[in-house]
Amino acid sequence: MTELLLKYFRTKQQEVQSEKVYETQCPFCSMQCKMQLIEQSIVSRKKYTTVGKDNPTSEGRLCIKGMNAHQHPFHQDRITTPLLKVNGEFVRISWQEALTHIKEQFTEIQAVDGLDALSVYGSASITNEEAYLLGKFARVALKTRYIDYNGRLCMSAAATAANQTFGLDRGLTNALTEVPFTRVIILAGTNIAECQPTIMPYFEKAKENGAYIIAIDPRETGTTQIADLHLKVKPGMDAALANGLLKVIIEENLLDEQFIEERATGFEEVREYVTSLSLDELSEMTGVPSEQIRVAAIKFASEESGMLFTARGVEQQIDGTAAVRNLLNILISTGKIGKPYSGYGAITGQGNGQGAREHGQKADQLPGYRLIENEEHRAYISSIWGVDKEELPRKGVSAFEMFKKIDDGEITGMFLMCSNPVVSNPNAHFVKAALKKLKFLVAVDMFISETAKLADLILPASSYLEDEGTMTNLEGRVTLREASRPCPGEVKHDWEIICEIAKVLGKEEYFPYKNAEDIFNELRLASRGGTADYYGITYERIRKEKGILWPCPELDHQGTTRLFEESFAHPDGKAKMIAVPNIPDVPKEKPSEEFPLYLTTGRVMSHYLTGVQTRKSAALAARNFESYLEIHPETAKKYNIDNNRLVSVASKRGKIVVRSKWSDKIRQDTVFVPFHWADSQNVNLLVGEELDPSCKMPGFKVSAVNVTPV
Structure with a gap:
């Protein structure tokens, strides 16, 4: 028996012919968890195991998405060569053919329709180096003003609010290590339990240490379960709820008068407005009992330290910027910012949502969070790039507004990198129809996504296992993704693709990079002295x-753990408070007789963004293989909706079909649909195209719909 066992183990040992370990980071959420992929060659097959690696942010933790992330780079549908559409079908071509085709099409479009007829649509999932390079490519190689990115649909409201209030936007004003030691926390419109699971231990530790947690959300979620108080706000009423909290804080004399006097402007305007409001009317408007508003306000203001976190629930609204600013009014009025265990956190959604918005992908922006319309900023970046500042284009328009310009015929060509706007944008029917009008669409992707299907040419992108570069996580911590696995087939890195297109367009001298580190070193110079100084x-x-947490202005600087300790980033050093109306100037859609329910959208733990990658992972797709409608049982009975049945969900814009899911954890006037699915389950077909006037964020979180059985 012993000999048989020894023989068995010797055989098993021999079967493992080789083992390779790849260092990388998770490609999904903004925690950017460090991990290793272990590849074992076992006879005629390969076995993959993902393990977490210790790091300052997630401390070695991984969630279900990270553990299964490797399944999509190895999927059989992955694109490994350029694909050209010929007679409606994609055929393989060489890189030389692809580049020649791009040169011909781009040159002809700009010769006929003008320089601004070309546009660039970027991504918040690419590296800092590639985000920086994409902005440079648009402005130097293409000389177009039209560039924006999918982060516009994610972080723009929080970013704009922070810039307007503090003069600087970094995801978290404090490191995550401070969270466990704060005394009170507001989680507004954020479901971190499903969207950033590896962040949860920080909040669980805070609760163990006695912190009081207040959650603001129309639904009960894994996140609200840790809360001591859940304010089940009516969708779209966050700004009004913040006014209720402010009213109680002011009238109970719980202000930090010294902090307001020394560190802020605009408070008297806020005081005058909110004290004129009726708490009972605010309660009626928000759907939150007045006593709960009082408890939340008094608890937050009374504690010696406190933190506020916001995410898409508050931000993805046509008054998202104003709503966040009103919540920041609460922080400032209680003096809970720029101090130990007190501060603000905008929970970034996409993997590089922070870094990708800092270095030039946004329509009005240059690297280092500089502004493209600022003459001093233009001069500095022009000197780094070696171009005349008068040749730099002026600002363009936001992501969704670019599709309107396509529809109007002003934009006739697009270079699309690692994004799926047909699924992610509001009024998705319109976006798809607009893209079909383009003379030429180039998509860079790993798969033939719903948008890539419309492309004339698809270029194969590298994955998180292969593409080295820096990412900036939700804290503002710049990390390095090593990514050493060789690219499969003829796949190229995004930065290589950009450089090769620039070369055939005759702009090679401006794109001389040999590796990602070369690009980062130029980014460092371009960001120097800017708000986001790397x-x-x-x-x-x-x-x-x-x-390292930015800003980090010098090589011997340790990085900035806590922002605003002595002053804010405005010229006068003070935060700017403003009075925020309960109802925005552009009214939100309200339920009606035809469309009697609020619709709100969000994520599930097993999927990411439009699902292009996670739906290619068998382990993740199996957990949620279709979309669904979460509806309260009483509401379902009212509209004859049985549990676990196909239902039609319709708005003024369109209709989708999903499966019903009864839940008593949602408001009775509200239904919820996740946004990771496409085609007949694409919830963004139902969302309107009205935009936040400050940041151009669409109102994903508030639509009026009806629900009927199929």
């Missing part, structure tokens, strides 16, 4: 220190 950060330092 100059003191190097690949060597990141490897040694496991990530």
Whole structure:
């Protein structure tokens, strides 16, 4: 028997012919968890195991998405060569053919329709180097003003609110390590339990340490379960709820008068407005009992330290910027910012949502969070790029507004990188119809997504296992994704694709990079002196220190753990408060006789964004293989909706069919549909195209719908 066992183990040992370990980071949420992929060759097959690796942010934790992330890069549907559409079908072509085709099409479009007829649509999932390069490519190689990115649909309201209030936008004003020691926390419109699961231990530890947690959400979620108080707000009423909290804080004399006097402007305007409001009317408007508003306000204001976190539930509204600013009014009025265990956190959604918005993909922006209309900023970046500042285009328009310009015929060509706007944008029917009008659409992707299907040419992108570069996580910590696995087939990195197109367009001298580190070193210079200053950060330092929090202006600077300790980033050093109306100037859609229910949207744990990658992972797709409608049982009975049945959900814009899911954890006037699915289950077909006037965020979180049985 012993000999048989020894023989068995010897055989098993021999079967493992080789083992390789790839260092990388999760490609999904903004926690950017460090991990290793272990590849074992076992006879005629390969076995993959993902393990978490210790790091300052997620401390070695992984969620279900990270553990199964490797399944999509190895999927059989992955694109590994350029594909050209010929007679409605994609055929393989060489890179030389692809580049020649791009040169011909881009040159002809700009010769006939003008420089601004070309547009660039970027991504918040690409590296800092690639985000920086994409902005440079648009403005130097293409000389077009039209560039924006999918982060416009994610972080723009919080980013704009932070810039307007503080003068600076970094996801978290404090490091996550401070969260466990704060005394009170407001989680507004954020479901971190499903969207950023590896962040949850920070909040669970805070609760263990006695912190009081207040959640604001129309639904009960995994996140609201840890709350001591859940304010089940009516969709779209966050700004009004913040006014109710402010009213109680002011009338109970719970202000930090000294902090307001020394560190803020505009408070008297806020005081005058909110004290004129009726708490009972605010309660009626928001759907939150007045006593709960009082408890939340008094608890938050009374504690010595406190933190506020917002996410898409508050931000993805046509008054998202104003709603966040009103919540920031609460922080400022109680003096809970720029101090230990007190501060603000905008929970970034996409993997590089923070870094991708700092270095030039936004329509009005240049690297280092500089502004493209600022003459001093233009001069500085022009000197780094070696171009005349008068040649730099002026600002363009937001992501969704670019599709309107396509529809109007002003834009006739698009270079699309790692995004799926046909599924992610509001009024999705319109976006799809607009893209079909383009003379030429180039899509860079790993798969033939719903948008890539419309492309004339698809270029194969590299995955998180292969594409080295820096990412900036939700804290503002710049990390380095090593990514050493060779690219499969003829796949190229995004930065290589950009450089090769620039070369055939005759702009090679401006894109001389040999690797990602070359690009980062130029980014460091371009960001120097800007709001988002990366100059003191190097690949060597990141490897040694496991990530650095910006701003980091010098090589001997340790990075900035806590912002605004002495002053804010406005010229006068003060935060700017404003009075925020309960109802925005552009009214939100309200339920009617024809469309009697509020619709709100969001995520599930097993999927990411439009699902292009996670729906290619068998382990993740199996957990949620179709979309669904969450509806309260009483509401379902009212509209004859049985549980677990196909239902039609319709708005003024369109209709989808999903499966019903009864839940007593949602408001009776509200239904919920996740946004990871396409085609007949694409919830963004139902969402209107009205935009936040400050940041151009669509109102994903508030639509009026009806629900009927199929």
